[in-house]
Amino acid sequence: MSDSPKSKPKWRWIRIILTIIICLGIISASVAAVVVINQTEPTAQKIESTRKSAALVETMTVERGAFSPQIVVLGSVEPASDVVLSPRVSGQVLLMGPKLVPGGMIKKGDLLLKIDPADFENAVSIKESELQQTRAALKIEEGRQSVAKQELALLEGTIEGADRELVLREPQIASIRAEVSAAEAAVQRAKLDLERTEIFAPFDAHVMSRSVNVGSQVRPGDELAQLVGVEEYWIMASVPIRHLKWIQFQDKDESGSEVVLRNTDTWPAGATRTGTVARMIGTLDPQTRLASVLITVQDPLALKSDAPPLILETLMETHIAGRTIEDVIRLNRGYIHEGDTVWVMKDDKLEIRRVEIVFRDGEDAYIQTGLNSGDEIVITNLATVAEGIGLRKAEATPIQTEDSDEVLD
Incomplete structure (x- = not known):
């Protein structure tokens, strides 16, 4: 349906x-x-729970004292005695000393070079002959003067004073005596030229170069050789002006600051040389605006020791011992923080102290105020830096307390 x-x-x-x-x-x-x-649903509840962890740090204890800062600068090695030998007479080089070679070491008084003396020996003989002639002429004139005196005695009272000098031949005697003096000087000059044909070392020296050989014809002004004294070298160091007040310069009552020299490029590891600050050069470098300080180094070529020798024109690392600074704390510059502050551990908390630094050298700072003997300096880098944060030493047991709010489900 x-x-x-x-x-x-x-x-x-x-x-x-x-x-x-x-x-x-x-x-x-x-x-x-x-x-x-x-x-x-359940309701969250606040539970009063605190967790506090102190930062793990290493510390060092500082003490006040008297310290000598190190002023580290660069210096250039220069000779203290540097001469270029040049002849004072002309002639042919007859012989040369065996040590007059580049790099040779010579002693004061060593014969370095001899110029042919024949011409100068002849000159001495000629000048001596001329001297004998003038002396003979003087004797003849003195004999004539003796005869004149006898004749004048017979004419006593008839000749005026001025005429008496002529009669006694005094002008002639004076002229011949002058000739004798000139002849004697000529002989001395000739002998001096003869002596100058031999050239001797003026001091103990290192031969840097030689420009002549046997047979060379030389004359005054020619360069024969360059000698550098081996008793002492100079170090010309460039120092900031602000550091000059800490350097002791040599004077009659006190020696200059001690200097330690290093050359890590060419010397064995740990090798050093010592020197003494002598004086300040009274000018500033126009480019760097640094002051020049002269440092002396004895026995620079280490002829009397096993120390490494100095090489001229080398740049040296120069450590100058500054004047002693009294009643300060010496602290590595790495522990000085921004704004000249230092981290101090006191009562297991961090204190940030501002300090007054009177001098800084290459490694350390010298603190006048802000720290006291016995203070513990934090030498660990902290991720969080704030006044009053908790600290604990590396050997201490961790501390945990409950005092902050934390939400628990």
Whole structure:
């Protein structure tokens, strides 16, 4: 049996109504579930719980004292005695000393070079002959003067004073005596030229160069050889002006500051030489505006020791011992922080101390105020730096206390 056309709309409305009722039921059930969940979930509670960890650090204890700072600068090695030999007479080089070679070591008074003396020996003979002639002429004139005196005695009272000098031949005697003096000087000059044909070492020296050989023709002004004295070298060091007040310069009552020289490029590891600050050169380098300080080094070529020798024109690392600074604390510059502050551990907490530094050298700072003997300096780098944070030494047991709020579920 089939449905009539009039019953179809009726069933359609029934289905729509049932669908709406089911949807409303589902929505109501969902709302009820959410309400129940919200009413029954647990509530978070605050628990007073604190956790505090002190930073693990290493420290060092400082003491006040008297310290000598080290002024580290660069210096250039220069000769203290440097001469260029030059002949004072002309001639041919007849012979040369065996040590007059580049690099040779010569002693004071060693014969270095000899110029052919033949011409100068002849000159001495000629000048001596001329001297003998003038002396003979003087004797003849003195004999004539003796005869004149006898004749004048017979004419006593008849000749005026001025005429008496002429009669006694005094002008002639004076002239010949002058000739004798000139002849004697000529002989001395000739002998001196003869002596100058031999050239001797003026001091103990190191031969740097030689410009002649046997057979060379030389004359005054020619360069024969360059000699450098081996008794002493100079170090010319460039020092900042602000450091000069800490350097002791040599005077009649006190020696200069001690200097330690190093050359890590050419010397064995740990090798050093010592010197003494002598004086300050009274000018500034126009480029660097640094002051020049002269340092003396004895026996620079180590002829009397096993120390490494100095080489001219070498740059040296120069450590100058400064004047002693009294009542200061010496601290490595790495432990000085921004704003001239130092980290101090006191009562297991960090104190940030501002300090007054009177001098800084290459490695250390010298602190006048801000630190006291017995203070413990923190030498560990801290990730967090704040006044009063907790600290503990490396050998201490970790400390934990409860004093901060933490939310626990």
